[in-house]
Structures are given as structure tokens and as C-alpha cells.
Amino acid sequence: MKFQPDKSDTLTITGYGPGWLAVDQQRHSTSLVVGSNGSLQVWDCTRFEDLGPAHFAQLAEAEVETIIFGSGNRLRFPSPAWLAPLIAKRIGFETMDTPAACRTYNVLAGEGRKVLLAALVEPAEL
Template sequence: MRLNEIVFNDAKPVEGYGPGFFRIGGQVIEGAVITAPSGTRTWGGLDDVAALEALVPETDVIFIGTGAEIAHLPAGLREQLEQMGAGIETMASPAAARTYNILLSEGRRVALAMLPV
């Protein structure tokens, strides 16, 4: 089997997570987080709609991790983002991180917003 090193261009991969934190591109962030080609930063959670809206122009899909378990997004939030043309995928944060890393390694335009586990 041949193994190739994955090159992540501008965006940083999720390297790990634990109770209340994420490690992204070597940086540990406590609490909810957003990471995208424009950078990694803390996130105010599902009420921080403006931060999610800012991701729409730079991405094709926004993965939203809802913590340890999958949960539905508030209907109004999903509707608002979809009206802006955002592709939204909701899943538990561990699954969202894995999916984000895979698509990021393929060079896709993706962003990730996660609530801690």
C-alpha cells in the first residue's frame, strides 16, 4: 500500500478533540469553534448566525457539529442559511470533524462549525 502525505492548503485540519476543546492546526480552542479557509476562531454556538453567514461566500458546504450527539438545527437557522445558498450538513461533532478533514484533503471548499463534545 502506498501512503501519500496529505497537504492542506489554507485551511487547517481537525487534529483532535476532547471534553470541551478542539485542536485544529496545532492550536487548542476551548468551547465551540469555526474553521474555514479564512481561519479558525471561537464560535458563539447556534445563536451566532452572523458567523455562519460569513462562511457562505467562501464555501460550498458548511458542516455543523452538534456536540456528542446529532441534533436538528433550529428550523429558522437552516432556512436562513439555505436561502443564502449555503449547503448545510448537520451531524455529531466527531463525525463532522472526520468528514470535514476528508473533503478538505480533497481540496474542497468546506467549513466547519462545531459545538464541543
């Protein structure tokens, strides 16, 4: 008996590696904001150090239950003050490294949840 569809109706992270992320088989080398509602946009940041309050205020505009933040190649946490717009709108927020964030997004999106992935894609180290 089969309970899960072979293909979900939402955008899926189909691969990732140093300096890239694939959404529905389309490879991207920039940071991305991916929504389970089908939205996909470039996130204007290349390194964790580039992030600021405006990046998280932008995320607060989404109509979602949860935001999964992929902090790049390693786990790093944004300043709590930057999360104020998310807290005000009662949007759940989780931080993890980008590979873990991609896997978590796929699970939640596959369950039909209103979720947003904000993935920092850092350039590959030479």
C-alpha cells in the first residue's frame, strides 16, 4: 500500500553541495528563499556576515507557519533582535546549517505545511 505521492506539488530541494543548491533539479549558486507555496527568489546575501535585520524583516512578509534558516556550511545564529518581526507575527523560526535546513524543509513541505526555507549558499572554498 502506497501512502506518499512520488512527486509533491511544492518546490523540493533536490540536491546541494559546496556553493550550490538545486530546486526541482535546477541548480543555483546564490542564496535562496524557497516557499512551499511555489515561490522562489534570490536572497541578497553571500556570507553570514552579510546578513542584517532587513533580511529577516523581508522573511516576515511571507504568509507561513515556519521559517527554516540555513546558516551556511556551519551552524550560526542570527542576532535575536533581527527576529523581532517574525516574533511579532508569531512565525516559528529554526536555525540549522544549510544541508540540514534543506532536508527539514523537504519534510515539512512534503507534509503540506506552510514553510519557507531561507538558505545561505556560501561560495565553495578552494
